[in-house]
């Protein structure tokens with residue numbers, strides 16, 4: 001097995017990522033106080049999705065991996081969303 | 095380690111531990127595979143006897159040898175044993191462990207210690223399930239599906255049975271992870287994806303289902319445990335819960351689990367047929383792609399188990415449509431196998447008999463599945479003996495026949511001894527006749543309206559049931575001939591050291607018989623395609 | 629026996645395990661989605677019972693611990709054992725604080741009689757029962773993962789100390805980090821879905 005060169009993520013990047021995550025957390029908490037109706041949940045999930053993507057890409061190193069892993073992760077997320085979608089074929093139309 | 099002149103067989107290897115400890119603490123993938131085999135044979139015997147007892151009860155209406163409560167706990171235990179202990183781990187755990195590394199040119203699986211841990215979790219899970227039979231409140235009577243809300247209302251020992259199944263789920267997940275990593279990282283140089291034999295390919299598809307579907311049953315069983323111990327109310331209509339949601343979660347796993355059972359069986363058949371037809375497999379790529387298609391689409395058809403539960407009309411249409419879709423790749427495979435045999439020089443040996451009879455019963459099982467997959471007929475047949483016959487044709491007829499085929503195909507390689515072919519063929523014949531006599535009448539009984547899971551029935555069903563119960567006795571007789579022949583041959587059969595008794599082309603037929611401890615003294619380089627008979 | 633080292637393989641194995649965790653929690657999110665779609669109003673009212681401040685604090689500290697866990701890998705890759713151990717110590721400390729917060733949060737709910745199977749809760753209607761059932765079950769399973777994470781980090785820290793994990797062999801640390809980020813990932817969704825329902 002050939003030894004692959006490991007990518008070292010600089011401390012500075014990790015601190016910047018944390019700040020972005022904290023700002024996004026602040027945004028979700030703040031948005032709760034505003035009145036967007038059903039959009040509120042959508043916004044909350046969107047922000048959570050962005051936060052999750054950032055954690056996956058930087059902290060979990062997907063950004064630095066070969067193509068296989070990011071593709072598998074995307075596949076699992078799509079699988080989950082499809083299961084959710086198919087389940088609601090039942091619950092939305094009862 | 096000192097260098098012995100001749101590499102030692104995995105059966106003769108003496109490690110740190112002696113005797114049985116040398117097996118239950120061995121991380122050698124071949125020994126782990128055999129551990130699974132022996133455990134499964136033991137519990138398969140128990141499950142088969144439970145089945146026989148039920149059939150004897152049903153030989154006449156009313157009380158024959160047991161009452162309703164005993165009957166309920168028997169079909170529950172029969173289901174739990176056959177599903178969770180036998181067919182779900184089944185082929186991957188036994189033959190996957192033994193032959194996957196050899197067939198892709200590796201010395202072991204990626205994580206040998208986790209592999210041994212899988213067996214231990216499996217064994218512990220079995221022990222936990224068994225405690226449910228002997229504790230105070232009586233054996234569980236819910237059926238292997240543990241349907242809500244009954245599963246948290248019955249006073250019987252549901253908890254240990256559910257928890258045991260949960261632990262076995264972990265075992266299954268670890269096997270899946272091991273196989274995916276092994277296939278990704280440890281194929282021999284030159285073995286590209288499309289030069290990989292078909293049994294490893296089906297194991298790959300299966301392993302993904304094990305990884306992606308098993309956690310669903312894990313959390314569902316955990317929810318049942320929480321429901322029983324904490325009264326949490328997710329599936330209890332009295333607390334606002336929806337019992338149908340339990341069915342959704344349960345079948346999101348348990349339908350893909352059917353493909354955990356059947357995909358590796360298809361892999362085994364794809365190995366046996368070219369070898370005994372002496373012909374290159376027809377449509378290698380089509381078989382590979384249909385395997386992956388089944389694994390994917392099979393994830394979205396779970397609702398066909400719930401057509402009469404009260405789902406929305408749209409969900410009914412969607413699930414029925416998807417169910418018909420998943421039949422296509424399965425049919426593609428059948429065409430490929432038949433085309434492979436076409437104009438081949440057939441070598442009529444025991445493994446081939448099993449493979450051909452597999453095709454026959456698998457087709458009946460598959461086509462009756464479509465009868466159940468279409469909405470109108472399903473309403474009539476739901477929860478009748480038609481369903482029982484259908485899934486026994488798939489699970490016992492499909493996976494079971496393939497398992498028997500696999501045992502007879504790889505037996506000489508695994509034990510370095512040959513079984514008595516005459517007894518093996520006779521066992522197959524009796525078993526096959528018994529199988530058809532046992533399950534074919536159930537289709538008829540189901541269409542006539544005989545419900546499943548009752549210890550009693552109306553007098554008009556008597557004739558069919560006599561036929562079916564006699565079939566069960568014949569089947570058990572065939573099974574005993576097969577088992578006795580195999581067990582005796584494993585100990586006293588004629589020794590062989592020939593590497594390739596059947597004329598196979600995959601890697602396991604190029605290593606020693608029985609394989610050496612490390613399978614390959616030198617990792618081979620692969621240049622050609624598998625199943626090359628030109 | 630046969631020992632061969634394949635860090636890429638070990639990492640792939642860890643990712644596959646993470647997939648199983650994602651689907652395990654994923655199904656709980658499905659249950660959540662179904663019941664929230666049935667009782668949107670009750671979920672909103674019940675959600676207001678939760679302490680947003682405590683929830684936000686836990687979110688922030690868990691994010692910080694994710695960073696320290698990620699940094700500990702950078703530290704070991706640069707051969708800085710001492711810094712690595714300090715960062716692991718901070719991560720474990722934060723994990724414990726998270727659990728202490730959770731303890732107080734749950735304790736307060738128990739005092740009000742909000743716990744699965746409580747008679748007070750059963751009077752409040754289906755939506756509320758389901759909300760608190762989900763809240764306790766999902767945060768409970770999540771807390772269990774935090775506890776396992778603490779165990780893993782203690783083990784890894786001991787290995788670093790003994791130089792079993794070092795600059796050129798640190799896949800155990802990386803995999804534990806991956807596990808910890810998964811725990812964070814789940815919380816990123818739990819937080820808005822329970823504390824910030826509008």
Ligand SMILES: [Cu+2]
Nearest residue numbers: 349352396399
């Ligand atoms: Cu199904």
